[in-house]
Amino acid sequence: MNLILLDKEDFVGQHRVRLSGRRQEHIVNIQRATIGDELRVGKLNGLLGTGEIVRLDEDGLEIEIQLEQQPPTPLPITLLLALPRPKMLKRILQSVSSLGVKKIYLLNSYRVDKSYWNSPLLQPEKLTEQLMLGLEQSRDTVLPEINLCPRFKPFVEDELPEISRHTLSYVAHPGAETACPHSISQKVTLAIGPEGGFIPYEVTKLQNCGFLPIHLGERILRVETAVPVLLSRLTP
Amino acid sequence: MNLILLDKEDFVGQHRVRLSGRRQEHIVNIQRATIGDELRVGKLNGLLGTGEIVRLDEDGLEIEIQLEQQPPTPLPITLLLALPRPKMLKRILQSVSSLGVKKIYLLNSYRVDKSYWNSPLLQPEKLTEQLMLGLEQSRDTVLPEINLCPRFKPFVEDELPEISRHTLSYVAHPGAETACPHSISQKVTLAIGPEGGFIPYEVTKLQNCGFLPIHLGERILRVETAVPVLLSRLTP
Structure with missing residues (x-):
């Protein structure tokens, strides 16, 4: 603290x-x-x-x-994250909040275990608790906004176009052709899949919404590691 | 796996x-x-x-x-890390190994709890176990080399000059004047302190050994988050 x-x-x-x-x-x-x-x-x-x-x-x-x-400048990145298992979600929320992300969407995906959506950790006050721990750690005061999106397709089709409008949109995807760029000065929307990645159908849906698949090299990272690595790489 | x-x-x-x-x-x-x-x-x-x-x-x-x-190219970064508490050490070793670091020095520092040095996790086979988990995650085969340095001063004075020779040497230090640079193409030696940071005496000793203090912005990150953020930012 x-x-x-x-x-x-x-x-x-x-x-x-x-x-x-x-x-x-x-x-x-x-x-x-x-x-x-x-x-x-x-x-x-x-x-x-x-x-x-x-x-x-x-x-x-x-x-x-x-x-x-004034509190530190927010990170200009909106994060879409396939819902991780509860224990990992805790740590990721703290880390993402400490890094200055202010908009988080927790998303369903084929490889997200259905039981994760019933976790008591998804109660608003529990989510806030984790995000506050991140703020206390990083000396920030601005509470991130967090949204639960338990249905992939309607979210990507109906809500995501508005969310990602006027931003550069990337989906982290091992095996993508393009390497993750460095120091983007524009606003970014970044989608990160579950352990095992988004399935091809999901990647295509995101691509149809303007998301460019990017990779982090040959190594496959755990989501927990990939999140700070991607955020760090993309920010100026 | x-x-x-x-x-x-x-x-x-x-x-x-x-x-x-x-x-x-x-x-x-x-x-x-x-x-x-x-x-x-x-x-x-x-x-x-x-x-x-x-x-x-x-x-x-x-x-x-x-x-x-061939296995993926190693990360050209040697990591000096103030010994974290055992639970965090496990996760950091896995993450660092998955990111491709091949030389790790676990270092004493004023703010490292003495009891950490007695952790059974520091037995060579236990350290190797964590590093192997990182390799299995990231699809790498090259086992990182890990060294325990329980005495700060003799390590920095007698061994570090040789270790950091012909590399750019940085010490992560909140409040430093210089921001962490992006995409360094040379070899790097990176020192990361404990939660709470290196004490001024330790930073000075590292500076005397050619280390430049760098910061990651206004936010104070947990070591666990700072490690992937720094490694990601420094690599090309």
Whole structure:
């Protein structure tokens, strides 16, 4: 936790917040901070700044805050990701959020195990929890927007053209002819398949929607590794 | 497992191997392959090719193999990594191995918990196991070389100059003046600190050895995310 992320409900005055639970525990037991100490804070979807601990007792922790700094620039990449298995989804959401992606679509695909769609992790508050962990890690405040798309075909036909409009659109596909380009200055929509990849039908559907298949070389990477590799390569 | 990795001991003839245990289980239960089916195989530190299952009984599995393809080109990056906590080390070793790094130094640093050095995961055969998982994932055969460096100062003073000679040397350091460059065509030595980063003394020691501090933007990434991001950005 490199940033204490503050929500509306934390505020007890214009410049004062009261925290308890996980964040208090982290501040007191991990950061070992006490009254008078300064912390990095940020308001969810708002500014970053610093806070001074002014009260610490059994009711919780109070911090006087000063917010003046803009959050980091978002990554200009919209991510379409075939729904990974829950354990991996957690890690990927944290990593993607920490990298600055602000629009995520979790997509069905032939090789996505149907049971994944019943995971309790897909409840909105659980998804938000993982994304917030990424923000706390990377010192960002802007919560990514996340959408569940459990039906591939209607999503790609009816919604994707609008989502990917005015962007360069790529689908990561081992064996593609084109190598993943470097440092794209335009906005990008990037589709990443499940372990084992999108099936040819799905790749064709994405191509019909203007997506160019790109590869990362001869090596086949796990989705978890391919995601940061692709995002890193595509951003300026 | 996108590749069945074969060791010397597996060979029962010039073109025939016998497998049991984990690989047999994977082939039979996960890949659901049977007699006559073709598999991708590779000889550890040797060529890649295909194999046909010719026998399958309670003694194991026999495959007739043809090896003719070179393994993928290694990544021209030597990686110095402050020893991560064991659970993360496992994942990082797999990911680094799958990305094609062939020289890894696990390094002590002020912020590395001393207990990590006692982890059973640091036994050579356990490290090799994780690296092999990376090779099987990425369809590579060349086992990375891994070195343990539990003493920072003597390593940096006495061994690192020779290791990093004739390479561009970078140390990932949030807050550095220089941004991580793109697509370096020369050989690179890359040092990545622990969660929380190298301490200033350590950065100075690395700078004295010719390492340039580089950053990845305002965001602070977990080591696990920073590793593929840095490797991806630096390679051509």
